[in-house]
Amino acid sequence: MHADRYAEIRHDCLTAVASQADVRTKLGFQHIAVTGGTGFLGTWIAETVAALNDECHLGITLDLYARNTGDWAQKYPHLAARTDLRLKSQDVRSPFEFARNTNFVVHAAGIPNNRVHSSDPLRVQQTTVLGMNNALEAATQLDNLVRFLNVSSCLVSGTPTRPGALKESDFFPLACAQLHTIYAESKRAAESLATIYRSQFRMPVSTIRPFTFAGPYQELDRPWALNNFLRDVLTGGDVRIHGDGTARRSYLYGSDAAWWTLAALVNGENGAVYNVGSGNPVSHLELVNLIGERVSPKPRVVTNTAPSKLGRQDDLFPNIEATQRALGVTQTCSLEQTVDKTYRWFVSSR
Amino acid sequence: MAKKILISDPTLRDGNHAVRHQLSRESFIAYCKAAEAAGVPIVEVGHGNGLGASSLLVGECRLSDDEILAISRQNLTRSRLGIHVIPGFCTIKHDLAKAVEAGVDVFRIASHCTEADITDRHIGYVREAGKEAFGVLMMSHMASPAILLEEAKKMESYGAEAIIIMDSAGAYFPEDVTERISTLVDGLSIPVGFHGHNNLGMAVINSVHAVNAGASIIDGTIRGFGAGAGNTQLEVLVAVFERMGFETGIDLYKILDAADIAEKEFNPVAPSISPLSIVSGLAGVFSGFAKPVGRAAQDYNVDPRDIFFALGKRNAVAGQESLIIEVARDLAAAKGSQLGALQGITGQKG
Numbered sequence: 001m002h003a004d005r006y007a008e009i010r011h012d013c014l015t016a017v018a019s020q021a022d023v024r025t026k027l028g029f030q031h032i033a034v035t036g037g038t039g040f041l042g043t044w045i046a047e048t049v050a051a052l053n054d055e056c057h058l059g060i061t062l063d064l065y066a067r068n069t070g071d072w073a074q075k076y077p078h079l080a081a082r083t084d085l086r087l088k089s090q091d092v093r094s095p096f097e098f099a100r101n102t103n104f105v106v107h108a109a110g111i112p113n114n115r116v117h118s119s120d121p122l123r124v125q126q127t128t129v130l131g132m133n134n135a136l137e138a139a140t141q142l143d144n145l146v147r148f149l150n151v152s153s154c155l156v157s158g159t160p161t162r163p164g165a166l167k168e169s170d171f172f173p174l175a176c177a178q179l180h181t182i183y184a185e186s187k188r189a190a191e192s193l194a195t196i197y198r199s200q201f202r203m204p205v206s207t208i209r210p211f212t213f214a215g216p217y218q219e220l221d222r223p224w225a226l227n228n229f230l231r232d233v234l235t236g237g238d239v240r241i242h243g244d245g246t247a248r249r250s251y252l253y254g255s256d257a258a259w260w261t262l263a264a265l266v267n268g269e270n271g272a273v274y275n276v277g278s279g280n281p282v283s284h285l286e287l288v289n290l291i292g293e294r295v296s297p298k299p300r301v302v303t304n305t306a307p308s309k310l311g312r313q314d315d316l317f318p319n320i321e322a323t324q325r326a327l328g329v330t331q332t333c334s335l336e337q338t339v340d341k342t343y344r345w346f347v348s349s350r
Numbered sequence: 351m352a353k354k355i356l357i358s359d360p361t362l363r364d365g366n367h368a369v370r371h372q373l374s375r376e377s378f379i380a381y382c383k384a385a386e387a388a389g390v391p392i393v394e395v396g397h398g399n400g401l402g403a404s405s406l407l408v409g410e411c412r413l414s415d416d417e418i419l420a421i422s423r424q425n426l427t428r429s430r431l432g433i434h435v436i437p438g439f440c441t442i443k444h445d446l447a448k449a450v451e452a453g454v455d456v457f458r459i460a461s462h463c464t465e466a467d468i469t470d471r472h473i474g475y476v477r478e479a480g481k482e483a484f485g486v487l488m489m490s491h492m493a494s495p496a497i498l499l500e501e502a503k504k505m506e507s508y509g510a511e512a513i514i515i516m517d518s519a520g521a522y523f524p525e526d527v528t529e530r531i532s533t534l535v536d537g538l539s540i541p542v543g544f545h546g547h548n549n550l551g552m553a554v555i556n557s558v559h560a561v562n563a564g565a566s567i568i569d570g571t572i573r574g575f576g577a578g579a580g581n582t583q584l585e586v587l588v589a590v591f592e593r594m595g596f597e598t599g600i601d602l603y604k605i606l607d608a609a610d611i612a613e614k615e616f617n618p619v620a621p622s623i624s625p626l627s628i629v630s631g632l633a634g635v636f637s638g639f640a641k642p643v644g645r646a647a648q649d650y651n652v653d654p655r656d657i658f659f660a661l662g663k664r665n666a667v668a669g670q671e672s673l674i675i676e677v678a679r680d681l682a683a684a685k686g687s688q689l690g691a692l693q694g695i696t697g698q699k700g
Binding site (some may be wrong): 223240 | 435535541566
């Protein structure tokens with residue numbers, strides 16, 4: 001069962017990397033450091049690098065930095081045992097160094113889980129801001145640094161006051177001095193730090209803003225809508241939608257998210273910001289129906305709406321025209337495939 | 351379209367406070383059947399302090415949690431079975447897991463109004479099990495509307511699907527309720543509810559103000575059966591809401607029948623607003639303290655009203671029953687030293 005699912009992941013990675021030979025060439029024999037390396041994005045980058053090395057003989061080496069590498073190594077020995085990948089235990093809140101031969105840095109350390117944001121805001125803020133500062137400082141010591149990629153968040157755009165896709169230049173109000181906006185505010189501060197290092201120290205820094213990712217390696221208890229719906233289906237209960245079902249999100253599969261990140265790493269421009277996410281929005285109700293097609297009997301859908309919130313269009317998905325134009329990336333895994341793969345991953349993980 | 355109000359009925363939980371947690375098997379059966387016949391949407395059962403709380407400190411329950419859940423589940427088919435959960439009393443492994451197994455539908459995870467952090471794992475566990483989780487902020491009069499919102503947002507981020515604020519001490523006036531409920535309704539995207547107590551005779555009107563401020567979940571117990579001066583009287587609430595054109599889904603005649611059944615079965619004398627309950631409301635101290643305060647006053651020969659006001663100054667909350675003894679002892683000591691001083695003065699003069 002596990003061999004099958006990793007074979008499918010390998011296939012997904014190879015599909016995602018297939019069309020961009022120039023990116024593959026630029027990655028060849030480079031050393032990449034990823035902070036937050038055992039998270040969703042880091043794990044998919046590890047899978048992608050493994051696929052590129054095994055199938056295309058690119059000779060990439062990868063350091064994954066994370067606070068707790070032991071659990072990850074136990075869960076995913078097929079990755080942890082590889083000789084082209086090193087796990088490094090490191091809390092980015094403390095100063096640290098990258099390996100001297102590092103060419104590329106993906107700074108993905110952060111705590112996107114909003115359950116932690118209001119409970120442990122200091123850790124969230126310090127991991128984001130101090131972590132960014134320490135990673136940038138460590139990068140200044142690298143002689144062969146080609147690019148530092150800051151993995152920011154779509155939440156820096158604030159709370160949209162109009163429906164539709166978000167462009168990189170879109171900004172909306174964001175309350176400060178509120179616990180629930182600590183993460184977004186911290187990510188804004190981290191983007192400012194990236195700007196400072198690019199301008200003051202001429203560091204080659206680019207930024208990506210992830211939207212919603214999905215697929216294997218996602219934890220089912222993470223409080224995203226897709227996870228909630230899948231969990232409700234897997235436990236055999238009603239699917240309870242938070243809201244009236246009209247909220248729209250988009251879902252980018254893990255292999256595409258990793259490849260778009262690597263494309264930004266090698267082809268990004270200094271100071272540029274790229275949205276990373278699917279450009280195909282889907283409402284919560286449509287998403288639940290898609291999930292419902294995979295199970296029998298079809299789950300009952302219950303909406304849970306605060307009466308005062310009825311009729312407000314809640315959208316959070318990217319406009320990816322600029323990203324696609326600049327980086328040449330495309331979405332290789334459709335929404336239907338993403339839902340199907342994610343569902344099967346969770347079924348086989350239970 | 352009539353405004354819909356979800357009624358949650360904690361007669362068989364909060365009411366247990368009124369009889370030192372001695373509700374019998376027959377009472378559970380009779381009331382579950384009556385509530386179900388009346389169409390009460392949620393029937394909350396258990397020890398007065400919730401799952402796992404039966405103890406020497408806060409009172410031993412006549413029936414075990416297992417017995418209560420099994421009896422109630424057998425007798426509720428259309429009404430949803432709810433429980434009150436305070437992390438600390440209730441452990442995940444021994445208590446919550448059993449409740450999930452027993453078929454509980456709605457888990458109301460509660461904390462003191464400024465300690466929502468402790469509900470994270472319990473709410474997460476319940477959602478993970480595919481069940482419905484409400485967040486409950488007890489003693490809510492002790493926090494400002496802004497702090498309540500901050501704490502409620504924590505619960506929302508953990509996965510709570512509604513937030514209920516409790517006027518545990520029966521201390522609110524209508525404008526207090528309006529201010530807090532409207533702050534929560536504006537700031538949260540999930541439904542908001544109100545649980546009243548009647549220490550100052552305000553429970554029903556406070557509930558009406560809660561609905562007018564945007565609350566869509568209201569708690570009420572039959573004949574007001576509950577801690578101290580009792581809760582919002584359910585049959586009155588249903589009648590008032592019917593007159594106001596709100597839709598509760600509860601049959602008025604049948605809920606009046608349920609009140610008769612409760613009178614015969616377990617609640618011959620409806621809770622009244624005793625002088626001590628009035629003091630409890632004025633002092634802002636949990637109504638359930640009335641009985642232990644009365645005992646301590648007798649034991650230490652002090653005025654129970656003084657104990658309540660002293661507890662209020664110390665911001666005592668449920669679970670701190672041992673503080674009652676401490677306060678009574680201090681008051682007795684102060685009384686003794688005053689008497690001693692007076693005798694000393696009198697002696698000198700003599």
